[in-house]
Amino acid sequence: MTEPSPTLPAWAFVAIALVLLSQSTFLFLDARKRGSRAWLWGIWGLIHFPLPLVVYWIVVRTSWFRKKHR
Template identity: 85%
Template sequence: MPAWAFAAIALVLLTQSTFLFLDARKRGSFPWLWGLWGLIQFPIPLLVYWIVVRTSLFRKKQG
């Protein structure tokens, strides 16, 4: 595998992890868990995060 492919994979994982960490920290939902999980695989953590945190399917009722 060429070196540029490893660099591309590392860039994708780092970008995903950073996005998950920052967004989870903003929403208060376990940022370190999402950030670390985002570093080890792609795209499952992003999809699960989108379903669990970003959609209203699992949100707590406010009010």
């Protein structure tokens, strides 16, 4: 006999979808406001959490990165 594979409950899928969608929306809108490749950040935000948000914060939102690499 084989063991049943573990599955997530339906509410977990809904929670994951809401987190990814809200992250993607925030990244898209904020990047569009700042003129920083909104579609790239929005699509990347739909893929996984929280790496796109952390990288966006470092690359786009912090001033030390922009000053250092001008």
